Amino acid sequence: MTRIDLTGLDVRPAQVWGGVRLVPLVRAEPVPGLRLHREIYRGHGGLGTVDLPDRTTYTSYIPHGFVADWTGTGSGTGAESAAYGTRLGGGASGGGGGDSAPDCMPVRRIHRMAKRRRDPDGRAERRLRFLPLHLALEGYLALHFGGPSTAWEEWSGEALRHGLSPRAEAAYAGRAVPGLAEALRIFEVHPGQCGLLLYVADALAAAFVVPHPDDYRLLHPTLIEDLYGELVHQYAWYGGPVPEFTARIRDGAGGIRTLADLRAAAREQERAWAVAHDGLMARDLLETSYAFERVHRAGPFDLHRFLPPFRRGGPEQHIGELITDHKGRAVYLKTFRLSENQIRKGHLLRRLADCDWHLERTAEALGTSYAEVVRRVGGAGLGSLLNAHAVAQRLRENQES
Amino acid sequence: MSELVAAEDVLLFVNAAVTATGQREFRSSAAAQHFSLRFVHEYVRVNYRPVYAAALALDINHHNAALIVEQLLRTADEAGGPGEKRAEGRLIAARLALLPPQRVYRLFRALRAAGVNNRRTRAIVRAWLAARPDPALDAVKYRSGLKAALRHVHGRLPDPETGDFLFSPGRRVRYENPTLDSFRRARYEQGALYELPFTVAEGFAAGHGVPRAVFLERIAPRMTRLEQLRTARAADLTVMPLTRLALYVLSLPFGERVERRAELTHALRAAARRAAGPYAGSWGRVAAVLDDSFSSSGSAVKRRRPLAVALGCHYLLEALAAPGAYTPLWTSGGSDPLLVRPYGPTPLGLRILDALEGGPDRLVIVSDGWDNAPPGLAGEVLRVWRSRLDPERRTSVVHLNPVYDAEGFDVRRLAPSVPAAGIRDAEDLAALVEIAQFAEGRTGFAELRAYLDRRVELFLQGTGGPVGEGAGG
Secondary structure: OOOOOOOOEEEOOOEEEOOEEEEEEEEOOOOOOOEEEEEEOOOOOOEEEEEOOOOOEEEEEOOEEEEEEOOOOOOOOOOOOOOOOOEEOOOOOOHHHHOOOOOOOOOEEEEOOEEEEEOOOOOEEEEEEEOOOHHHHHHHHOOOOOOOOOOOOOEOHHHHHHOOOOOOOOOEEHHHOOOHHHHHHHOOOOOOEEEEEEEEOOEEEEEEEOOOHHHHHHHHHHHHHOEEOHHHHHHHHHOOOOOOOOOOOOOOOOOOOOHHHHHHHHHHHHHHHHHHHHHHHOHHHHHOOOEEEEEEEEOOEEEEEEEOOOOOOOOOOEEEEEEEOOOOOEEEEEEEEOOHHHHHHHHHHHHHHHOOOOHHHHHHHHOOOHHHHHHHHHHHHHHHHEOHHHHHHHHHHHHHO | OHHHHHHHHHHHHHHHHHHOOOOOOOOOOHHHHHHHHHHHHHHHHHHOHHHHHHHHHOOOOHHHHHHHHHHHHHOHHHOOOHHHHHHHHHHHHHHHHHOOHHHHHHHHHHHHHOOOOOHHHHHHHHHHHHOOOOHHHHHHHOHHHHHHHHHHHOOOOOOHHHHHHHHOOOOOOOOOOHHHHHHHHHOOOHHHHHHOOHHHHHHHHHHHOOOHHHHHHHHHHHOOHHHHHHOOOOOOHHHOOHHHHHHHHHHOOHHHHHHOHHHHHHHHHHHHHHHHHHHOOOOOOEEEEEOOOHHHHEOOOOEOHHHHHHHHHHHHHHHHOOOOOEEEEEOOOOOOHHHOOOOOOOOHHHHHHHHHHOOOOEEEEEOOOOOEOOEOHHHHHHHHHHHHHOOOOOOEEEEEEOOEEOOOOEEOOOOOOOOEEEOOOHHHHHHHHHHHHHHHOOOOHHHHHHHHHHHHHHHHHOOOOOOOHHHHO
């Protein structure tokens, strides 16, 4: 599996507000057997810390988690319940949520990005709690997190001992993206809608897909609490309003004689939009090949997170997470648009790792000079990982030779 | 050319004055609405002052009526000669008599704040106060408003007791007038508060700690019609105006609407028949495209107003159409008008196609004009229909829009060829359809002025009913 498969989701006409274009995705019928709930983490200003299995810690703005519920597959009545309202994270199952966190440290501790829910008796339920978007972000942040694999002298002792820790990225909450809140508020949800593609200044900012229309109606407001990259924020801030693609019916030279012709022309307009959208606006999302990593298996559904190929100067790149059914079709999808800087950083880390963190060889692989690679490492915010003395010495030697 | 522009400007203003209330709408904030409306008022007042005053004779909403009166009185020196002033004065007096008293008191207070105290203003205020049926009731219910108005115009009430009540409350131990006396007693005696108007008694009841349910039960006979509707204890729904009734129905939960289906439907039909008056059944075959998309939920201050207007229009058109010749089409595809809810997108284009399928004599579209599934299709369908399929105008199409678009300074249109009119109360539908005919861009300013003069005449005679005489045409 290398691509995102949105089979079963039909595109409907976009709704535009200012610079934001919202494209609804509609399912003919909901996916059986999987529902999503939302649990809100209240009271700590949305700040949360996640303990990861490899004893690293992930701290971020985490306003809520999602609970995937796949009890519907053939089990008893009422198991596949509709998402009804929102639920507070339960003390029993919220991982360290029940731990008496000291008052002076308003951070919620959550155990793992994705965790099987347990009932009060400790039996595993057929429900999975995961943190939307953070699963994907953590995947990006942990990219070659271990640091240099070989102790070349240019790397500092800190880098060799602790890797890239601590690694940080900045993002904007949806509320800080100008015009987004208003656009989401006035958006008219289609019947049967299970997803949304969010464009800012006609750049794909986020994709969101859920299995059931009722879930979508409840989770639509969570889009405003999600994280958006720097690029999205800037486009929203500086981009002008985008035009609406209004329908045009060609009626010249006796093209339309009856009402049936007119209806056919109107239908054709809808179809033309769907084709134009998939081929033009969402192409980069759908046609890029991603590196998928399976995080959890839940019945017939798999929870993945994925990373893009980090190709520079190329198409838009998204990280995200995905639940697929047994045929590999997307049941749940959430993406985060990387900014150009983040792509560059990912690209550089990839290349460094490929060349065993040897700067000289990396420079060759990138087709550039040693000095330039050093500059790029510094530019990516990883300058502290280099041993400045060793690097300066190498640069001097290069100049002399 | 300039004639057409003038006609357009005037229609734009009429649409704004019918729909805009300076309150928050689904897609724009209160500030944007307010700002936009202020501009339109100033523009029309400066450029077309006689028309600006004549708008008072149309079915504009109370907010705009008060605003026009205020603007006219503030700029009395621009009116021209004494003849124009007299005409304005008559219109103002006639409109003030129709406005709810709380609106008029608010207007007087605005005039006071603006420092408008010319002889003409004083005469208008005095005349209005003298025409109030029960000054004692006003003194109790609109105490500060009446006080401010009297102070401002140096007025004197004919009844010295009420004067004392307002301006020197300690002078008398008891009042002869029963209303004033019960206000005095209500402070000490629970029984007395049930002789007061509802809004005044509410405060005393809270002071005495009377349970809300008991209070509402006993004060019911003193409530106005709308207060009864608001507290959900209307004895007789059939006397309520159509749009209010529609708002009330939409405020009920679905279960209750189903349970009381017969009663509610009967009340709505009765109100619609009353609004249709003599024109019931005279419109031939009618098709209506009614917008119940999510945007018809309005805003927190105008809750479900666009949807209520659509629901009211549904019943009114049913009454106006020939028996059995009415086709309602809701944008959501629903068929039960009593169970409508604001949900989903606005596929106006496809619904209009469905409506044209039956070949109706009239097509009425009630929508906020934000056609989004796909955008612009409604305009295209109507354009092609008019130019290719129905050039001889067998079907007359009109678009009624309950929402003022602050950015466009007008209600939002679907297509240039389709006349659009603002609508606030479904009852005014017939008169608005008549005005909308001017908006096709083929009638000049002179005809429009003639129409306005006719409406002004009717209004001043006090015979201008809610359904204009043009309902048949």
